[in-house]
Amino acid sequence: MSDSDNMDQEQAFRAGFIAIVGRPNVGKSTLLNRLIGQKISIVSRKAQTTRHRITGIRTEADAQYVFVDTPGFQTRYKSALNEAMNRGVTTTLADVDVVLFVIEANKFDARDVEVMRLLPKKRPVILVVNKADLLKDKNQLLPFIQGMASQFAFHAIVPVSAKKIMKVDVLLDAIKPLLPIGTPMYEEDQVTDRSERFLATELIREKIFRLVGDELPYSTTVEIEKYEEEGGLRRIFAAILVDRDAQKAILIGKNGEKLKEISTQARTDMEKMFDCKIYLEVWVKVKSGWADDSRLVRQFGYE
Structure with missing residues (x-):
C-alpha cells in the first residue's frame, strides 16, 4: 500500500x-x-x-x-x-x-x-x-x-x-x-435510536430503583399504556407492574407520597431529555410471575 x-x-x-x-x-x-x-x-x-x-x-x-x-x-x-x-x-x-x-x-x-x-x-x-x-x-x-x-x-x-x-x-x-471505513448511519444530531416512549419507561424504572430499590425485588417493570403528543406537550400514562399487593403498597407509600416522588422525578428528567412539557400519570398494578412468563417477557420488549 x-x-x-x-x-x-x-x-x-x-x-x-x-x-x-x-x-x-x-x-x-x-x-x-x-x-x-x-x-x-x-x-x-x-x-x-x-x-x-x-x-x-x-x-x-x-x-x-x-x-x-x-x-x-x-x-x-x-x-x-x-x-x-x-x-x-x-x-x-x-x-x-x-x-x-x-x-x-x-x-x-x-x-x-x-x-x-x-x-x-x-x-x-x-x-x-x-x-x-x-x-x-x-x-x-x-x-x-x-x-x-x-x-x-x-x-x-x-x-x-x-x-x-x-x-x-x-x-x-x-x-x-x-471502526470500518464507511458513511454515517444516523443523523448528526441523533443520540439514540430508541423512541421517547421507550425512554419514558426507562426513566420511571430508574426512579423506582433509586427510591425503593432496596425494598422491592428485581421483578418490577413499567408499561406505557397511552402516549399522546400535542405540539410541545406529551401526555404519558404508565403502569408499574409488581408481583404482589405488598409490593404495590411499598411503591405507593404512605398517602401516596412514594409514587408521587417517583412520578415527579421521572417527569422532571423527561422534560430535560425530550425538551418539552410532560403530563405524567403513573399507577401500580399487580401482575404475578410476569418475569417467569416468556410470553409477557416478550410483550414487555425483553427480546
Whole structure:
C-alpha cells in the first residue's frame, strides 16, 4: 500500500457498532452516557438496572460511534427475563465491529470470567478498567492490568473513570481506528435510536430503583399504556407492574407520597431529555410471575 493510500485510510470517515459488555454493576450505563455526552441509559446502584440493549450514538467530524449498552450478563439467577437478557448480550456480540469489555479496577471474579468466555476471537476487544479513581493505592493498577493482559488477547487496555469522565477521550481514540471505513448511519444530531416512549419507561424504572430499590425485588417493570403528543406537550400514562399487593403498597407509600416522588422525578428528567412539557400519570398494578412468563417477557420488549 502506498503512502497516499495510507493517508486516505487515516483520513477516511469511519462508522461502526461497539458493544459494551460486562457483569452487572461495573458501570456500563454510566460509561455509555459519558461516551455520547448525554444521558440515555438509566443508572442506579442496583445490579441489572439495564435490561435492554440501548443504542447511543456519537458523531464527530471523521467518525460515528454507535455504542450498544447491554444488560449485565447474569449467572446467579435464572428466569425467563434473565434468559432473554443474556440472549441479548450474546446476539449483540455477534453483530458488532468492536467490543468493550468493562470490569472494575482490581476486581475480577468468576462472574467476569463468565463474560470473558463470550468474547469473540475474531473482533477487536478493548478491556475497559472502570472505577480506576477508586483505587486507594494507584500502584496496584499496573500489576492488575499486566495480569489481565495475560488472560485474553485484548487489542488495548484502557483504565477509566466513567463517573468522573477520566480517560474517556483516550478510550474513544482507541476505538476510532478499529471502526470500518464507511458513511454515517444516523443523523448528526441523533443520540439514540430508541423512541421517547421507550425512554419514558426507562426513566420511571430508574426512579423506582433509586427510591425503593432496596425494598422491592428485581421483578418490577413499567408499561406505557397511552402516549399522546400535542405540539410541545406529551401526555404519558404508565403502569408499574409488581408481583404482589405488598409490593404495590411499598411503591405507593404512605398517602401516596412514594409514587408521587417517583412520578415527579421521572417527569422532571423527561422534560430535560425530550425538551418539552410532560403530563405524567403513573399507577401500580399487580401482575404475578410476569418475569417467569416468556410470553409477557416478550410483550414487555425483553427480546
